[in-house]
Amino acid sequence: MHLKGIGMTIIPIKKVKKIHIIINPAAGRIEPILPIINLAMNEAKIDWDVFVTKKKHDPFLFAQEAVKRNVDAVAVYGGDGTVMEAMSALLGSEIPLAILPGGTANVLATELKVPKDLKEACGLICHQNPQAKIIDVGKMNKQYFILRLGLGFEAEMMKQADRKIKNRFGRLAYVISSAKALKKIQEVQYELIIDGKKYTEKGVTCIVANSGNIGYSDLSLHNQIDVSDGLLDVVIVRRAHIGLLAYVIKHVFAKQPADHMELVQHWQGKDIQVSASPEQVVQCDGEPLEKIPVHAQVVPGAVRILVPAEKPE
Ligand SMILES: [Mg+2]
Known part of the structure; x- marks a missing residue:
């Protein structure tokens, strides 16, 4: 439970x-x-x-x-x-x-x-x-993550948005880098094993998320991705377009009606394996990693973080 x-x-x-x-x-x-x-x-x-x-x-x-x-x-x-x-x-x-x-x-x-x-x-x-919130963390190989892993387009974008560009352009860096990453975009075959069940899906990016806040904007997200529910969320975006990230933010992370469900797939689980062919760049909490197969697990209730006292609604 x-x-x-x-x-x-x-x-x-x-x-x-x-x-x-x-x-x-x-x-x-x-x-x-x-x-x-x-x-x-x-x-x-x-x-x-x-x-x-x-x-x-x-x-x-x-x-x-x-x-x-x-x-x-x-x-x-x-x-x-x-x-x-x-x-x-x-x-x-x-x-x-x-x-x-x-x-x-x-x-x-x-x-x-x-x-x-x-x-x-x-x-x-x-x-x-004082009050603390008990949150999950994700674990990939020996590394922990609090936000998410990404393969494909999203990871390529992170890789392109290097420190120099980020310092100079701030959040705009991601727009510049996503334009660069879009040039490299390709459709990839993702093989997923989620809690022992296999799925095969084609798409341009695959995200394994522990935290729902996507971090590119100040949008306060009304999300279904819960940092304390003991589950990781897996999202595959099937097709790319210039507004891909805006799209992901609005329709996936902000729990909009699924009128474009042909564009995204969403699963939840505790033990997630992802492999891609051809192999893809991987990012872990914004840090680019080698092209490696991903095996991620949730560590439920891993850590306590001090949070503001809840105000009565
Ligand atoms: Mg969760």
Whole structure:
């Protein structure tokens, strides 16, 4: 049985008294980080230590250290990549993670309604009755993901939108890169095994999603892809056109009536295998990977993330 509905996946946690704060100084935003954190933690009488990352796996190592020292919570100032690194050290522990959104991409924070403002995000840690949401993560081979995997068009687009273009053009980078990726578009035969059942489907891109927020826009999505339902969602887009992503956002992730169902296929499952012929570029949480067959599993209820208190409707 998996938990359905938002209420059942949000739990009260004990008041934070001791916290490790991991800061990625290379995160996208320029803002005075320490004075804001210092003020918030001092006012709430929280004992805090700060760890500054220099290398890719530092967030993991620092979070591992926090588990050893049995802190009440770990906070991460950074983007989705930093959060995922730290999170993978917390899996299986009950130590909650606080996201202090500091990156260019904070898709998970957006999905969980964590405030973008640093002072407000610190407020979740300092709260008298803090709350956490229990969320799933995906696992592919030995790597964890919080958002999604993509094969084909979507992965090609991520690959084309490199850091330089992203810095220069921001979100427009994806429009530029999707135009580039469209030139390479091809129809692919996808072989899927979803919880032991086989499917063969032709399409231009295949997405395996844990989180519903697609991250390219500020659209607040009314989605069926639930980060706490113990399931991964598999979406195959059958045909490409210039508005492909806008289409996916509107009709798949935003749960519009299925009047174009000839264009997309949607499944859910716990154990997903995807192979493509010809082989396709793969992206995992926005990071391009080699052309490898995908075997993804959901790790249900893997981690606790501090979220704002629910307001009565
Ligand atoms: Mg899910």
